[in-house]
Amino acid sequence: MTNNNVIVASENGSAKRVLHSTLLTAGVEELDNTLSFPVDLQQQLKLQDNRQVKLSIKNLVIGYLDKQTGHTMVAVDKVNLDVREGEFVTIVGLSGCGKSTFLNAIAGLVKHQYGEIRVNDRIVNGPGTDRAMVFQKASLLPWRKVGRNITYGLELGGMKPAEAKEKASYFVNLIRLNGFENHYPYQLSGGMQQRVNLARALACDPEVLLLDEPFAALDAITRELMQNELLELCEKVGKTVLMVTHQIDEAVLLSDRVIIFAARPAYVLADITIPISRPRKGHIKDSEEFRNLMSRIWSIIEGNANIGGGI
């Protein structure tokens, strides 16, 4: 954990590295008033967090072959990230910065070249039932009714249909689609389909839930509603979640921590704790604290784009 923080800091420039060493010697409370880099303070505070680390990523490097030039390009460059039990962590960054690739690697759908991914301290090297992914597109099996779409992951895991059916009714209830169990996906609205997509992932009871821009394909109103719904749902089930999004407000509303990725290649630019207490409600978006957090995240992303991350 300590090691992890040092690497993150060093990538942010030498000034921060010096600061970091002072942090290690100084008392945290005293620093609170003097520090101009609250990001690192929060890193420091996390050293005292003794919840179990559910998802641990160390020095992850993902390359890909650029078909036009024939060169191997780096998409994700030495990323370190720990997600603790029950924590909701969101990654934001410019589009095409490699955050989706990063999430796909954790899901086991993309191979990484260097570093390691651990779930519950067990190295993962491919897809597995300890993680479940919610994609941007609902991608429900169109010939299955809602109930059997929810149990799809369970069935692949070898669960008996009768047992899976029982579970399905619980999750139908949870996502408030009662009465829709026997509807086909085409009969549902976009938001409802995405709720089924979410339920399908939750039904597998994964150690880590991965959300890849889950509301990006929805209209603005549905998206707002779905954010509130996810907020409520996550506070109810208490899952460990890692989400990728383009929506800064969505990130702040839902997360305990927001990770900002630099663009091409992706590395951790900042790791910001969202100190807003839970349970939260959608209307906290109007609060000054919320707006300040948003503008802080935005200025970091903007700064990175101007430096040459490119848009």
Added chain:
Amino acid sequence: MRKLTVFQKSNTAKKEKILNLLLGSSVITLFLVSWELLFQFKVVNPLFISAPSRVVLAEITIIKDGSLLTNLSVSAKEFLLGYAAAIIIGFPFGIMLGWFKLIRGSFGPFIAALQATPRIALMPLFIIWFGLGITSKIVVVLMSAIFPLIVNLRVAMTTIDSDLIHVARAYGASRWQIFRSIAFPTSLPFLMTGLRLAAGRGLLGVIVAEVFGGAEGIGYMIQYAGSTFQTDKVFAGVLVVAVTGITLDFTLDRLGRYFDRWRGEVAVH
């Protein structure tokens, strides 16, 4: 407001349906009546054209003397055996052709060449190889019906939604599980289309094969009646084939709609 629009729409659809039914049946009636009149007033040599009333009489005769049942059962046997063989071979083969790149690469050109060959032109060969009995007819039905199945299932495999495969992989599905839970359900509507096309081709195959050479079956009955100038009986036989074809097509269409029920609106093939 919304309910009202739906109501109006279904009402116009109903009206249109009734109108179409009326127009359609009046054209058929007009045709039958003119045909009967041409016969009754001897405008054309009655020996050549027969008449609806005579066709009905011929139909009753062949039912009464049992020749229809005998010939129909032979044709049905040939058709069903050939059709079943086409499904048993064509279904897995079409799927493999679409699913495995290696099989597609090796068998694709061969299948394309076979498909372009008019199968009925091979009939003399089938007779040499399998004789004048029902085996050569079964082979013709098989060869006629198998290609629509292979082609449709091969296409089915290439239309699989890659997002669904992505999802399945993310949930740790094995290749076999992906096949069973995604590729197979995707293929079913295509199978139904294939079955419908195959039925039409197979039916054509069995009749032509019987006309070509043989001693029993509806096709033979038609051919024999024709060569002995029994035009009434020719039409009676053709009518039986037509009714069989329509029934088969209707049944398979209904079955296809059932397998397509998860797709919002049923596609018209």
